[in-house]
Amino acid sequence: MSDRSAAAALEPEPAEGGKAARILDAARRVFMADGYGEANMDAIAKAAGVSKATVYAHFSGKDQLFAAIIGQQCKLHSEALAVENFESMSPEAALNLIGRAFAEHVLSPQVLGLYRIVVAETARFPELGRTLYESGPLRALGRLAEYLQRLTDRGLLDVPEPHIAARQFFGMIRSDFYLRRLFGISDATVGISIEQMVDSSVQMFVRAYAKRD
C-alpha cells in the first residue's frame, strides 16, 4: 500500500544546510509527489534524513508545514516572468516573447505541480489559492495590460480594454494545453505544438487589435 506512494522511493538528500531547510525541501518534494492527503510525516522525515520528532520540533504540524511550502513556492515563482524592455521591438515580436515565456512558465512541471496541489486543497486551505493566483497569473495580467496600454498610447495597436485583452491573450496561450497537463494527458494527441499555438495566437491577436484607419 505504501508502495503506491509516488514519493516512496525518494532518497534522503545529502546533508546540506540546516535541518529546517532540509525538512522544508523534503516536504516540498513529498507534498508535490503525493499531494497533501497522501503525503505523510514519516515520508517527509525519511526524505529529510531526520526523525519525525525533529520535524515536529521545527514545524507545529502537517498543515503548517504545507502552508509554509506553498508560501515559499509562491514567492519563488512570483519572481519569474520578470519585466523586460519591449519598447524597441515590434508588437508581434514582443507578444511572441511574452507568450512563449508565459507558456514555458505555467506549463512547466514545477508550476503545474504547484497548481494541481493547491487546486486540490482549496477547501482545506482557501487562502492559498488566492495567494498563488495573486502572486502569479494576476501579476502577469497586470504587466501585459500595461504593455498593451503603452502600445495603444504609441499608436501601434488599438486595444480599448487592455485588461480584457490581456486575459484573452493568456487564455489563448493556455488554451487547453493547461487543462490537459493538469490531467496528465500528453501533448502527443493535440496535433499542434505550443510554439504553433503561440505564433498563431499572436498573429490572430494583432489582427484583431490592429489600428483601424
Added chain:
Amino acid sequence: MSDRSAAAALEPEPAEGGKAARILDAARRVFMADGYGEANMDAIAKAAGVSKATVYAHFSGKDQLFAAIIGQQCKLHSEALAVENFESMSPEAALNLIGRAFAEHVLSPQVLGLYRIVVAETARFPELGRTLYESGPLRALGRLAEYLQRLTDRGLLDVPEPHIAARQFFGMIRSDFYLRRLFGISDATVGISIEQMVDSSVQMFVRAYAKRD
C-alpha cells in the same frame, strides 16, 4: 476533527431507488464535498442511509466506487452542450450563444467540482483525467471546429485552421475565470463579468478571422 469535513452534515437522503443507486448518489455528494482522500466510507454509508458493509456488498472498495462516480459524471456531462442549428444565424450571434453556453457549463459548480477532484487525483487515477477530458472539452472543441469550417466554406469567415481557432476561442472564454474558480476566488475582484468577456471575445474573434478582400 471530523467536523472539518464538508460532508459531515450531509443528511441521509430519503429512500428512493435501489440501494446501489442510493450509495452511488451519496458517494457522489461526499466525494465532491471532501475530495477522494478526505472522503471516508463511513460518511458515504451514513449519507446513503445504509451500513458500511452494505456499501462493500455493492462496490469492491473506495477506489472502485470513486471511479464509478467519475465515469457516471463524465457520461452525464458529455450530453451537455448539445448541438443546435446555427446555420441560420450570423456568426456573431452563434458564437455568442456557443460562448455563453460553454462558460455556463464549464464554470458551473458541479462541473468545476468534478474537474477539481479529478485534477487532484490524476496521480492515483491517471485514466480518469483522460476520460473526463475526452468526454467534455475535446468534444466541444471538435464541434466548434466543425462549425468554423462550415463558416469558412460558406464564405462568412476565413478560418484557415479551425482546430487552432476553436482552442483560441474557448481559451479566451475560460481566460482566468476558470483558474480563479478552481481556486475558489470570487469573481468580485475581476472587474468584468463573464458576459462581457464572452461579448468582447466574440467581437475580437470575428474581427481577427473576418474574410479579407
Added chain:
DNA sequence: GTCTATATACAGATAGAC
C-alpha cells in the same frame, strides 16, 4: 443483502532519554 461489531493498519503527534 443487510446489519453490528471488529480486525488490521497506518498516520499525526508526543514522551522521555540523551
Added chain:
DNA sequence: GTCTATCTGTATATAGAC
C-alpha cells in the same frame, strides 16, 4: 535539538449473525 518508541484516533475492509 535530536533520537527511539509509543500513544491515540481513525480509516479501510471484513467476519459472522440474521
